[in-house]
Amino acid sequence: MHDHAPRGIRHSSNRRLLALSLAITATVMAAQIIGAIVSGSLALLADAVHMFTDAAALVIALVASAIAARPATERNTFGFQRAEVLGALVNAIILIVLSVWVAVEGISRLVSPAAVEVEGGFMLVVAVVGLGANAVAMWLLSAAQRTNINVRGAYLEVLGDLIGSLAVIIAAVVIVLTGWVQADAIASLAIAAMIVPRAIGLLREVVHVLAESAPSGTAVGEIREHILTTEGVVDCHDVHVWQLTRGAPVFSAHVVVADEVWEHGHAPAVLSRLQECLASHFDVEHSTFQLEPAGHVEHDAHA
Secondary structure (H helix, E strand, O other), X not given: OOOOOOOOHHHOOHHHHHHHHHHHHHHHHHHHHHHHHHHOOHHHHHHHHHHHHHHHHHHHHHHHHHHHOOOOOOOOOOOOOOHHHHHHHHHHHHHHHHHXXXXXXXXXXXXXXXXXXXXXXXXXHHHHHHHHHHHHHHHHHOOHHHOOHHHHHHHHHHHHHHHHHHHHHHHHHHHHHHOOOHHHHHHHHHHHHHHXXXXXXXXXXXXXXXXXXXXXXXXXXXXXXXXXXXXXXXXXXXXXXXXOOOOOEEEEEEEEEOHHHHHOOOHHHHHHHHHHHHHHHHOOOEEEEEEEEOOOOOOOOOO
């Protein structure tokens, strides 16, 4: 007996869940921008910027997954996975600029509160709608986030949006009850403070990838030790580890093997063991090894 009953929208494909989450996020973001214009709330606008970070991340993930699926060409021999990195670079720059603007405007409103009018009631309505939408998005992603790292990332992003909506709601309630409009500026500064570290972290990661540095958490020395323990290997040099984009590490190394490996035709077996070692122990699927005899003279060695 097999159960063919529908499992519900929460058990849809990960791509569909991400698309639904994007639709909710983009809709709420648009509502918050309109609400910020109508109510004069800087906190709503800051929360819209906060949601923009998540919408942009989801768009980059969806678009990059489609672009990365394109086959490599003679000009783009590694394919198109760097599209995600370039998109993240644009995203990080926009976020930093908007966050600085929100912070400057928030400080200005704290200094001159009399020059600002904020409609707390309308601000509260929009913030409550945003809170509800974020709760729905979290519910949609709650099942899949336990098994998929990309969905998990989206889930945490929506959780951050929900916290931002709570900050706006608190500020709106304070304004409605007391008329203290500075609460809006304080909430906007709090949300900007949530955005800036994420934007800087994203920019740092982009620079890390473009500089072709070793992926975070990758111990090159440990990889070299694993290679040297492989039967038939006597030395290892010119070890390089970099990444095309997040989660796509690339590895290359020159490996000196014993003379008997060549004499008995065991080089293919050694190569297979090396590649299996990289894939199983270090999650590196794309590895390139140059096998060399012990007497080989390296004319351009630099590591």
